[in-house]
Amino acid sequence: MNGSDDRYENSTLDHVLILAPYRKDADYLGRLLTGHEISARIGAQDDDLGEMLAASPGVLVTTHEALTASVIAAVADHVHAQPSWSEIPVVVLLDRASRPDEVRAALTRAWPRARLLFYQRPVTTVELVSGVQSALLARLRQRDVRDHIAQESELRRELNHRVKNILASVTSIFEMTRRGATSIEALAEDFRGRLGALDKVHSAVFHSDGENVSIAEIAKLTFDPYVHDGDARIAASGPAVLLNREAGTTLALCLHELATNAIKYGALSRPEGQVRFEWTLSHDDKPVLAISWLERGGPRVEEPNRAGYGTRYIRSALASIFGQKPSIAFEPGGLRCEARGAYSRVAATSDAQPG
Structure with missing residues (x-):
């Protein structure tokens, strides 16, 4: 609304929109609210009320005289278009000669999803300011609900994405394990081990900050099963x-494959072997x-x-994360x-460069 009075706008937080056709009433309400550190904007008769409401005021304060058919219709349109979390508070200052019950009934019908507060003039400063502050607090709680709903929706989408990724990983691991298996027992043993490796790293990520994990933690979780009586067959450092x-x-998963291969065919198949x-x-x-x-x-x-x-998995997996093929050499002295x-x-999502 390009005709708003910015003299009373002193905050980027929720503001109060004032509709009062008599200028002295508008100025008085504006000064009263800003005097109590409540941001206020005044709407003039020639303003576009729809645009003013689209700016998401925390509370609408309107005098009885402002309740013309066009104003009631514009507010009704805004109330109808509100998101599910929203219930805009409306403070109505009634004329002393009005019939409160009739006005309340009419506005309740016109604005079914507004929080209506009625005051019959004259109203004390303490009562009015307290009412507006309570309405702003209610609006803040509504926005908290909105943020919670948005966060919950995002978490559901992220959970769905992660579950799909995990299921895809499990399916891929099973298919590749099945192709290399020589018996049901071998398939079960290899598949169980690979799922265990997958489980460990997901646990490590969960117990960190939910997105990142250190290489040292990955190595510890993967190699701990191969430590016997304090003798670590695999030394990890970095x-x-x-x-x-x-x-x-x-x-x-790559380290699990390397360790499994070392146990079956490589250095860890002998007591003196080291990795x-x-x-x-x-x-x-x-x-x-x-x-x-x-x-x-x-x-x-x-x-x-x-x-x-x-x-095959190690070559493909390491190439996918590093962007170039790894070097795998079957040297006589060891892999x-x-x-x-x-x-x-x-790199970690919140740490694109090393510290």
Whole structure:
């Protein structure tokens, strides 16, 4: 409403819209409210009331004289178009000669979703200001409900998205496990282990801030089952680095595959075998994250005739998060797997660059 009086607008918070055709009434109400630190705007007769209401006033204060047919219709349109959480408070200052019951009944019919408060003039300053403040508080509570509804809707959408992603991951893991299984027992064992790895990293993300997880935490959760009597067969080391949820989940599954392969065929299949998992983060203008898995002390390694599920998954998964293919070398002394890429691709959602 381009004709509003900005002299009484002293806050970006909810304001009070004043409709009073007699200028002295409008000025008095404006000064009264601003004197009590309540932001107010005055609507003139030639203003577009629809635009003024679209500016979302916290409370509408109207004198009896302002209740023309066009004003009642404009407010009715606004009330009807309100979102479900909204019930705009309307303070009506009745003329002393009016019939309150008749006015109340008429406005209740016209504005069924408004919170109506009626005062018959003359009304004391304390009573009017208290009523307006209570109405503003009610409006604030309504906006709290709105924010809660919006947050709940967003959480439902996020939950739906995450569940779909988890189900897609489980389906993919099952299909690839099934293709490489030689028996029902082997399928069950491998599938159970991979689901366990998936569960662990999701738990780690949940217990952090819900979006990010550290590489150190991923390594601990993945390798703890291989610690016996304090003897860690897998040594993990590197700086503090946070990954986003997707990258953390992918890395955990890759480490699970590497550890499983090491137990079956590699360094961890012998008591003297050792594995070292390391990660580094450069501090250039465009930081690079690098990871390395190195096995030593196991049986002599020979490159297989064809890649198994684990190797295919690791190649595909690490390439997807780092943006380039990893290096997987079947060296005689032990398997070596290395990958590197821009840290920005895997960085924590609230920490795109390392601290």
